Amino acid sequence: MAESSSSNEVTFRLSRSRRSVPRSRAVLHAVLGCWGVNQEVLDSAELVLSELVTNALRVRVPSGRQVGVRIARSLEDGLLRLEVSDAGSGRPEVRAPGDEEAGGRGLLLVEALAHRWGVQERAGGIGKTVWAELKAPDIVAGPVGKEIAAAMVRPGQQVRVWGEWRAVVSVCSEQCDVDDLAVVLGLDEGPALRVRASDPLAVRQCEDV
Structure with missing residues (x-):
């Protein structure tokens, strides 16, 4: 469920459902289209956000807790920031899965595509926020067109x-x-x-x- 938006950020919440991953991508695609982000950055951002949301949905949390998403831009630095918050404990770590393992490569992908990424405790709440920043030098100061x-x-x-x-x-x-x-x-x-x-x-x- 989306909560708020401004010219430089959009925040929303997602239910713990498998449909939440494509929902988050749809909103991201629309927002980055307004910000004039090129296709290469858009594709990378969609992959990164998909992995972060997927990981958050796998975390064990108290009943009824949702996943929070924040999409923000820094015009001065030419950076796009993606944040995904959940109420679970622990910190995600990059793994090196074996060739026969089907999963475990999500954060490897995030690390490869992002300019930088990290984890921080949620201010005033339980759980954590996993964030990633991507370079987006062509990000524009306002919506394109009308x-x-x-x-x-x-x-x-x-x-x-x-x-x-x-x-x-x-x-x-x-x-x-x-x-x-x-x-x-x-x-x-x-x-x-x-x-x-x-x-x-x-x-x-x-x-x-």
Whole structure:
């Protein structure tokens, strides 16, 4: 379930389901498209995020705990940062599995693709956050064109719906029954708008605030 977004980061939560891996990739793909990231970085980021989310889903945690995801960019450093948090104990370690072992190579892939990565305790909570940073020198300062992914829309912007511009007063999200997340936009007039997180929406006032 997505929680919040700004011009430089998106955070959301995922249920402990096998569908959460493709859901996280769908949101990442939409966000990085808005940020102008090239295909090579996008492909690497999708692989890294998939591995981090997969590992988090395998951790034993108390019942009802979700997996947290944060996608952020640093324009000054040209870096893309991916964070995945879970309520489990322990720290993941890079393994060197044998040729006949089917698994155990996830963090090897993360280490190979990321500029750097690490693990830190969650501030004010139980569990840990595994993060990875990728170099993204072409990351842009704002959305490309007039369309951005629904996951990037935030209160204070205007979206064009039903042939008119409507102000966004609230943003929340929920799981779809398919491999994606849904974003629900509360508008100043008319009913709320429910769309897929990866769907493009025409927006105004997209500059940083």
